[in-house]
Amino acid sequence: MSKQTLIVIGNGMVGHHFLEQLTSSAAAERFDIKVFGEEKLLAYDRVHLSEYFGGSTHADLAMGTADWYADNNIDLHLNEQVTAIDRDQKTVTTPAGTYDYDELVLATGSYPFVPPIKGNEHPHCLVYRTLEDLDSIRASANGVKTGVVVGGGLLGLEAANALKSLGLDAHVVEFAPRLMPVQLDADGGALLRHKIEELGVQVHTEKATTEIVEGEDSRLRMNFSDDSHLETDLIVFSAGIRPQDTLARTSGLEIGERGGIVINDQCTTSDPHIHAIGECALWGGKIFGLVAPGYTMARTLASALNGDREAAFTGADMSTKLKLLGVDVGSIGDAHGQTPGARNIRFNDEQAGHYRRMVVSEDGKTLLGAILVGDNGPYDTLLQYALNGITLPDSPETLILPESEGGAPALGPDALPETASICSCHNVTKGDICGAIDAGCSDLGSVKGETKASTGCGGCAALLKNVVDSELEKRGVEVSKDICEHFPYSRQELFHLVKVNGVRTFQTLIREHGKGHGCDICKPAVASILATCWNEHILATDHVPLQDTNDTFMANMQKNGTYSIVPRVPGGEITPDKLIVLGEVAKEYNLYTKITGGQRVDLFGATLSELPEIWEKLIAAGFETGHAYGKSLRTVKSCVGSTWCRYGVQDSVGMAIFLEDRYKGLRSPHKIKMAVSGCTRECAEAQSKDIGVIATENGWNLYVCGNGGMRPRHADLFATDLSDEELVRTIDRVLMFYVRTADRLQRTSVWMENLEGGLDYLKEVVLEDSLGLGRELEEHMESIVGTYQCEWKTAVEDPEKRKRFREFVNAPDKKDPVQQWTTERDQRRPVLETESA
Amino acid sequence: MKARTRWDSVCKVEDLVPESGVAVWTEDGPVAVFYLPHRLPALFAISHTDPFSGSNVLARGITGDIKGEPVVASPLYKQHFSLVTGQCLEDQDVSIKTYPVLLDGDRIRLEVPAAQSETAAA
Known part of the structure; x- marks a missing residue:
């Protein structure tokens, strides 16, 4: 059977998620896939858009890579807008050509609603939706003082945060009497307003803008219907979204009264070969302006195309938990108590700045909705009660009272039914987690890897850990932290x-x-x-x-019992003279020579007794041990940096050499790799390292806890625009905290994922010094740096230590008979088992 | 006919490394001699050849005990071998040679089977 063509219009979060689902199912075989994206950039995470001003780049926010698309045979057309759909011919047209389809998916998303206010076409009136929009906002904010966001909803407050991080005096103008009118009630809105104003964002509610005119002190002036006005240099409209349904309209698909492409439970439109998912789709008269329901639609459609007749979208929970400008806000289910007979329980502590409201059913047995402002602590528990219809305790108010007032502890993981959704981003239930554990996952990290739980927004991390621990315990897996039978300690x-x-x-x-x-x-x-x-x-x-043998003999044992040698080459910078010495030594001892991924030279095939002789020569030429054998700092890789490269903005080689010299010899729970890139092009691949440093025009961005290998992990952005001193101090603290608290053979990534509180907790400890350990960690590192010695230098100078390098203590000249050699590509290598005999 | 054996001097006490092993060459091939001063007896001798890789490396493994049994862990693939019986703890079908070993003054002596050629000549 020849393949059908599936075309996806739109390359946003939902479109990308759909492709991920489809390509991992059998349907991938049925379709040739083409994707058209209007933007120049690959799909990226719009939920975390404001981090773009905090130093994140498109690469940080990207959902996938061009390689991923290529690997999955997806024909990707970016910066190519589809202008028409011909449903009779089953084709789509772009400025570049016309393409046939068998099945068509519309994932066109939404566009920002700009209220019809006179003057809104002014060049400094902007919107907040794409990375290009953010570039425009940044350009507009350059050198001015004040910025206004029109719209006090979720996105508006995100935009205000973005303006604030650009250093502007930020204002929020909202038409309704309170902030976040959809999610919050009057008391919650008032508390949120108070907290946000404390952070320096001015809030103006019940303001209807009548016109935008030239300002007197600033670029613009907004006139309001109550005759007041506000001067500002730029305006960002964030007054809601509208479904991007133009293509569907012009091709005659059924459209809702107020916009949106009408879909059925299988996410199919009025044309059986055209489907719509995400914010452009209208289901049950509703547009879902959150990413989780969009993902659910994507999964539903992928299953349906895969032949699953049961697949159906049945609506979505619109509960949200956010940190807006650092303030916790949560809203669950029927937050406004619109269900007939609903009753309210409120707890309002103006002193502490906590507002909590529960909406319960008439009989007081089920939780219908909730609002939280100031502290999302009870959110997870409340959400589980609401989503799973768990019967409330006799005194439901205990769920939102502080514990000192008799508040109930969080809902234990045992109380959750198998169907309870733990991770809504990836639709992982408690049952899925139990399944993963039954299939052999025995710790948090492997459950995450298997189910993807908690790898989306990460909001469920704490809950997931509780469920995993409790389930492991139930299965009699002693969650033992003992290192081995000899020590009852971690x-x-x-x-x-x-x-x-x-x-x-x-x-x-x-x-x-x-x-x-x-x-x-x-x-x-x-x-x-x-x-x-x-x-x-x-x-x-x-x-x-x-x-371990590698540490004992300060070299890496290979399969035939010989060793490889990796001298330190800090930052990968080496003089021709030293390079010649490496060549001469390799030649003298007939060592197989290979360049490593970490920019070092690896010399293979040295026997035990040759090691000290070889090192004598290397040390005489100025080399030091490279610790390639140790659980310690391996390499600091670097690009050539601003010294040579026309794009470089900092001296990455100099910094790499400095860092390598500082941390060489530090013993750690597992190997540590670092890299320094001289600009955002990232040629040193720092984001795949335990410690990654990327130059910015203002200093250095620090990434932590990445690794390659069996389970690659992209490093997380940890701090931005650090000076040299700040960078070193921060790395000192991160590394020392890792060395002190990690389990054996735990890379930084797994260590961080297993820290309760994860990356945020690590940031608190290191950047905010929440444990008061900062100084101690720095001093400890300083003492290690101060007592460094080249282990090989000390060893070759000590006859007692050299005795250890005799292959046979009673036969100094005896050659190990099992080491057999042959030549391949002009170098010596061991004879393989299959070749001998 | 029982192969003739003899007690060969293979090295001196000062060649040994406490809590670890050294390799010696004998007529029976490479042998690993371990010296665990916190045990009685303190000396153990097993084949130096790791049966899983065929490489001569066992003297370079880490010593210790698993449920009371003195063992060495192969430095290549980490299987444990009993220093007393030569049994591999991870694979019942694999065991390696062990050799009686004793301290004679400052000399370490091993009881090794005589080399093939000598046996044939005898």
Whole structure:
């Protein structure tokens, strides 16, 4: 059967999600997929648009990559607007050509509503929807003082936050008597207004703008119907959205009275071969202006196209939980109590700035809706009661009272039914999580990887952890943190014991705090802890037997028992003379030579007894050990930076060398990789590193907790526009906190994901010093930096340590007979098992 | 006919590394000698050859005990071998040679089977 053509018009969040769903199903085989996007850029996360002014780039916000589209054989046409649909011929037309379709999906989204106010065509009247809009706002805000947002809803307040982060005096003008009129009531709106005004955003409610004219002190002046006025330099309209349904209208599809492409439960329009999803679609007379319902439509349509006859969109929960300008706001279900007979329970603490309202059914047994302002603490619990119809406790008010006033603790995960939705972004239920655990996931990280739960907005992280812990416990999986049978402690606890009691050897530790003789789990872990605390040479008599073989011999063991050597080349910068020495040494010892991904040279095939001789030569030429063998800093990769590159804005090589010299030798729970890029083009791939630094015109942006490997993870933006000193101080703190608190063999990514509170918590600890540990972490790092020694230099100078490098202690000249060699591409390599015999 | 054996001196005490192993060459091939001073007896000798890779590396593994059994972990693929019986803890079908070992003054002696050629000649 020949393939059908499926065309998707629109490349936004929902359109992209639809493609992800479709390509991971069997339907992918049935269709050739074409996508048309009006914007120049690949689909990106509009929910976090305001982060664009905080240093995030399109790449940070992007939902997918061009490679992803290519890998999935999706023919992507960006910056190509579809201008017409011919339903009879089943074609779509763009300025570039006409294309046939068998099935057509409209994911055209919405456009911002600009109220018909005289003067709204002024060039400094803008909207807030796309990254291009944000570029315009940034350009308009350059060098001026004041900005106004028209619209006090969710998006309007986001826009006000954006203006504030551009350094403008921000105002919000709202027609209704309160902020967020859809989600909040009068008391909630009043508290939100108070909090936002405290943050320096001025709020003007019950203002109807009649005209926009030239200003006297500023560019513009807004005249209001009550004869008051406001001067401003720019205006951002954020007064709601309208479905982008023009194409559907002109091609004669059924359209709702107030706009929107009418769809049925399968997301199909009045034409059976045309479907619509997201904010352009009208279902049950409603437009859904949130991303989660759009995702649900996308999943429904993908399933339907995949032949699932049961797939149906049945409406969506419009509950929202947000941080607006740093203020918690939550709104659940029937927040205004419009259900007949509904009753209200309110808790209003003006002192603390908390407002909570519950709307309960007439019989007081079910929760219909809720409003929270100031603290979203009870949100997760309330949402579960509302969504799952769980019977309320006898005194439902306890759910919103502070605990000191007899408030009930959060709803335990056991009380949730299997159908309870834990992660609404990816539609993961408690049942899905239990399924993943039954299928072998045994910790939070693997459940996240398997189900994708908590990898969208992340709002459900705490709830997810509770469910996973409770389910593991129920299955008798002892959620044991013990490192092994010899120590009833986690790595973090062992770290404490060592540090607090001044323990300096493994023998003391196991005698006083453990049992038995240790093993290959606890010994290297303790060796790493001892190194972090006291930084003694890893080959000191007490420490030698603790090390993994790679640490013991300070080289990387290969499959035939020989070793590879990676001298440190800080930042990847090397002089021709040193490069020649590497070549000469490799030639002398017949070492296979390969360039690594971290910009180093790896020399393979050295025998144990050759290692000290080789290192003598390397040290004489000025090389240091590269720690490629250790759980420690491996490499700091860099691009060539502003010294040579015409795009570079900072000296990335200089910074990379500085960072590598600072952190070399730091022993850690797992290997650490870093990179420094000299501009936003990111040639050093810093966003795939544990610590990634990207130059900006004003300093450095810091990314943390990324990695490549088996489970690649994009690093998170941690802080922006840091000076050199701020950068180093921040990295000191992040690394030291990691080294102290991570489990053994836990990369920074998994460590951060398992911190309760995740990235936000890490930011609090490091940037806001919420634990008061900042100074201690810096001092500890300083002491490690100050006691650095090149392990190889110390080793080759010490005859006792060199004795360890004898292959056979009784036969110095004996060559290991199993090491057999052959030549391939002009270099020596081991004979493979399949070749010998 | 029982193969003739003998006690070979393979190295001195000062060659050993406490809590770890060293490799020696014997007529029976490469042998790993471990010295665990916190145990009695303190000396163990097993084949130096890791049966899973065929490489001579076991003396470079980390020693310890699993449920009381003294073991070494292969530095390549991390399987544990009993220092007493040579049994692989992860795979019942795999075990390696062990050798009686003793301290004679400052010399370490191993009881190794005589080399093939000598056995044939005898």
